[in-house]
Amino acid sequence: MDGLRACTGPDGVAVLVFDRPHRRNAVTLAMWQGLPEVLRLLAGRSGVRALLVTGAGGTFSAGADISELSEVYGDPGRADAYHAENVLAEEALAAFPHPTIAVVHGSCVGGGCQLAVACDLRFASDGARFGITPAKLGVVYPAVPTLRLARLVGPGRAKYLLFSGELVSAARAAELGLLEEVLPDGELDARALEFARLLGSRSPQTIGAVKAALAGPPEEAAGAIEPWVRRSRRAPDVREGLAAFLERREPRFQPPAPPGR
Numbered sequence: 639m640d641g642l643r644a645c646t647g648p649d650g651v652a653v654l655v656f657d658r659p660h661r662r663n664a665v666t667l668a669m670w671q672g673l674p675e676v677l678r679l680l681a682g683r684s685g686v687r688a689l690l691v692t693g694a695g696g697t698f699s700a701g702a703d704i705s706e707l708s709e710v711y712g713d714p715g716r717a718d719a720y721h722a723e724n725v726l727a728e729e730a731l732a733a734f735p736h737p738t739i740a741v742v743h744g745s746c747v748g749g750g751c752q753l754a755v756a757c758d759l760r761f762a763s764d765g766a767r768f769g770i771t772p773a774k775l776g777v778v779y780p781a782v783p784t785l786r787l788a789r790l791v792g793p794g795r796a797k798y799l800l801f802s803g804e805l806v807s808a809a810r811a812a813e814l815g816l817l818e819e820v821l822p823d824g825e826l827d828a829r830a831l832e833f834a835r836l837l838g839s840r841s842p843q844t845i846g847a848v849k850a851a852l853a854g855p856p857e858e859a860a861g862a863i864e865p866w867v868r869r870s871r872r873a874p875d876v877r878e879g880l881a882a883f884l885e886r887r888e889p890r891f892q893p894p895a896p897p898g899r
Contacts, residue, residue: 639668639669639672639676640668640669641656641657641658641663641665641666641668641669641672642654642655642656642657642669642672642673642676643655643657643694644676644679644680646680646683646685646686649835649838650685650686650687650688650835650838650893651686651687651688651689651690651831651834651835651838652680652683652686652688652689652690653689653690653691653692654676654677654680654689654690654691654692655692655693655694656669656691656692656693656694656698656699656750657693657694658694659693659694659695659696659697661700661703662695662697662699662700662744662745663693663694663695663697663698663699663700663750664699664700664701664702664703664704665699665701665702665703665749665750665753666703666706667703667706667710667720667723669727670720670723670724670726670727670749671723671727673727673730673731674726674727674730677730677731677734678730680734681734681735681736684893685893686736687736687737687834687837687838687842687893688736688737688738688739688834688835688837688838689734689736689737689738689739689834690738690739690741690830690831690834691731691738691739691740691741691753691754691757692740692741692742692743692827692830693742693743693744693750696743696744697743697744697745698740698741698742698743698744698745698746698750698754698766699745699746699747699748699749699750699753700745700747700748700750701747701748701749701750701751701771702724702748702749704775706720707720707775707777721780724749724752724780725780725782725783727753728752728753728756728782728783728786729756729782731753731756731757732756732757732786732853733853735846735849736842736845737758737759737834737837737845737849738756738757738758738759739757739758739759739760739761739830739833739834740753740754740757740759740760740761740762741761741762741826741827741830742754742760742761742762742763742766742768742808742817742826743762743763743765743766743823743826744763744765744766744767745766745767745805746762746766746767746768746769747767747768747769747770747771747805748769748770748771748772751768751769751770752770752783754768754816755783755786755787755790755816756783756786758849759818759833760816760817760818761817761818761819761820761821761826761829761830761833762808762811762812762817762819762820762821762826763808763820763821763822763823763826764808764809764820764821764822764823765808765823766807766808766811766820767805767806767807767808768805768806768807768808768811768816769799769803769804769805769806770787770799770800770803771803772800772803773800773801773802773803774803779800784796784800787799787800790815790816791814791815791816792815795814795815798814799814808820819833839888839889839891840891841875841879841889841891842875842891842892842893843866843869843870843873843875843876843891844875846866847863847866847867847870850862850863850865850866851863874892875891875892878890878891878892879891
């Protein structure tokens with residue numbers, strides 16, 4: 639669809655690109671609305687094991703399209719509907735059944751940073767800049783991304799970012815807990831792809847259980863992980879992993895089944 643581009647490779651790594659480089663990949667309402675379906679289709683493709691999320695033209699995303707927000711905030715009902723779509727898109731990305739890595743070049747601001755935070759991991763170039771800017775616009779940030787940010791970096795650091803709306807460097811973002819890796823710009827894409835392939839070689843059973851356990855509040859983790867525990871007693875992953883260790887070879891875990899199978 640317009641503004642979103644996706645593909646999958648034979649290595650099991652899917653790539654989702656925010657593709658409006660002429661507007662620094664600002665996210666339109668149509669993109670927010672279309673993202674859940676694009677993610678559903680990618681998740682359903684046989685053999686997909688990991689997802690890279692990035693932006694075209696050397697920028698991750700400058701955030702929500704401000705020209706649209708100016709119109710949306712002319713009517714309270716439209717503003718409510720807009721933020722509902724925004725949150726649904728974020729939740730769809732967070733719920734993607736395989737590991738997701740945000741690959742950040744350039745600006746990662748506002749709604750763009752919201753989507754990066756919804757990924758499992760974030761790798762960035764050393765020239766990237768990050769900011770969450772509703773306080774500059776008078777926008778009340780929805781509860782879902784506010785809490786997700788606080789779980790990632792801690793309440794104090796979330797307040798630091800949300801209160802100020804200031805842009806921070808990749809090095810500072812890593813100090814705050816926003817990033818897992820910072821690399822030279824020319825090395826970022828290759829490293830992210832390499833790491834995605836590595837994750838694709840790991841047990842889908844283990845990864846799925848970790849995602850389930852960490853998706854909600856701590857008091858719900860035991861219940862969320864229980865189906866994975868029960869499945870692990872029958873799935874071949876443990877037998878294959880132990881056999882590979884004893885035979886001193888790389889394990890060959892079965893590809894994950896698409897959701898619902």
